[in-house]
Amino acid sequence: MLNAACKLTMASEAERTFQRFAVFGGSSSSGTEMNNKNFSKLCKDCGIMDDKRVTSTDVDIVFSKVKAKNARTITFQQFQEAMKELGQKKFKGKSPDEALENIYRLMEGKDPATAGVTKAMTVGGVSQLTDTSKYTGTHKERFDQSGKGKGIAGREDMTDNSGY
Helix, strand or coil, rough: CCCHHHHHHHHHHHHHHHHHHHHHHCCCCCCCCCEHHHHHHHHHHHCCCCCCCCCCCHHHHHHHHHHCCCCEEEEEEHHHHHHHHHHHHCCCCCCHHHHHHHHHHHHHHCCCCCCCCCCCCCCCCHHHHHHHHHHHHHHCCCEEECEECCHHHHHHCCCCCCCC
16 A cells, blocks of 8 residues: 555646646636546546446546536546546456556656647648649739749739829
8 A cells, every 4th residue: 555645646646637638628728627528538548448448438427427417527526536436447356545546657647648630731632733833824823933922913914004
């Protein structure tokens, strides 16, 4: 068993992780409450959800169980309840305290990952379509030698009103 001071630091580290995930993706979030989407993300990113013992369904069920009836979010207190329950599923055969400690160890120092996020990229035909040097006809008139657009001058026939 770990001593009380160590348990306290693990809980405060878990609270910091909770806050980092609670504010992730929501500009209006204060970090004191977490929605189901961010709870699932925390479980996935920290390795609590492994698709064998703890599945996404288990995570959703536990979230619904610990939150208040009409609420959409959970507090850190409710989060700890959820972690106790998920710890029992993930680490079968261990005492509730040991399982919770192991869950907190998984969460230590973790940040919301943005890996796998879709990035805009130009592939294949896109570069050919946007290369202004290959434009022909009237479209060619809209760009200068460097490929920079001429603006309104390139779109309209401008009359020279400079005098004679």
